[in-house]
Amino acid sequence: MFTDGTSILLSNVLASFIHSGDEVRFPLTLEAVSATAEIQVRDAKRTTGRREIFQAEIGYATQPRKDKRGDLFVLAEVVGRCLGISTIQLRCETLRDYFYAGSRNCPFDRQPSLYEVLRSSPKASLTELRLAFRLRSLELRTASRSFHDLATLERAFNIVGRPELRACYDALLTDAAAPALFPYGGFGCLLAAGELSRDGTTFYASRILSFLPQQKTQHIRAPLRRFSFYNDHAVYLDSRGKLEILVDQASLPISWDSTWNQWKHLLPSKLSIRATFVQSGKYHQRGGGWQLLKWQTAVPSRTEVTFTARITEEVGEPRRIHHRCGQFATALDEIRSRGEAVPDAESGATR
Secondary structure: OOOOOOOOOOOHHHHOOOOOOOEEEOOOOHHHOOOOOOEEEEOOOOOOOOOEEEEEEEEEEOOOEEOOOOOEEEEEEEOOOOOOOOEEEEEHHHHHHHHOOOOOOOOHHHOOOHHHHOOOOOOOOHHHHHHHHHHHHHHHHHOOOOHHHHHHHHHHHHHHOOHHHHHHHHHHHHOOOOOOOOHHHEEEEEEEEEEEOOOOOEEEEEEEEEEEEOEEEEEEEEEHHHEEEOOOEEEEEEOOOOEEEEEEOOOOOOOOOHHHHHOHHHOOOEEEEEEEEEEEEEEEEEOOEEEEEEEEEEEEEEEEEEOOOOHHHHHHHHHHHHHHHHHHHHHHHHHHHHHHOOEOOOOOOEO
């Protein structure tokens, strides 16, 4: 509530950081009134030890780069820019201490690793990590532990359960000053503490207070033949729906490897997948310019896979067909190519 008697409705998270006497800037247009509206709060009296906080919906967050002093940072674009602020600059150590921390209440070098949160090992496979996540989640729910403990567990698995984020985290364990990626490329509502640049266009974030990604839950039917198989996981890509789903071998009662890609077109089975998807994106160079490509990525901790009781038999028959015929595919292609190059006896033309 303001001194003139008017009021504004805020989320509990944002409201907890606002104190009496703070200066609050927010847009007055109806289009901007939402839970993710841009709001800037300035501590005019400097009574809280911080200068400003800023909430905004962000789009794409860049890959890490170095500033003039050699410090690593990423830039997140502000969607809407109703207050004139176009970008939020986040130091990589700020991303590290929020997204890659086993505990946000102590320095990075004195906190439990994400593997310790999962009660697993840095050498564990993706399948072993999912099993550890399921077991630890069951233990916490049985013990009626707090929402905070469950949220920390989910965050740990959502980092080490994605190969590119796990590689980033493993590098941070070796060198805490290594580059830190903004998980899934940004896209969500960011609340950060820091200060505004002199020209008012960039907010320099020194600490992330909260981040809520753009997310939605979907239930789809995914044909097995549309998966790309790797030795420890498989990835489903739907170019029409722009969906990406990673499945590990703990989700299915079958074992695969990369050779499945040679005969996956024979697979008749479909998986029923219910997952929470977050917005992802990356810039690609096309036609001499850069274009932002967006897609929806399934969160590992909230991906559920169901399948038919006959999936083992449905996979076994195509495997046997490939074993009988597919193993000769290379030789048959070579014979076919040679036959096409033999001149026709009657016409003299090459067949």
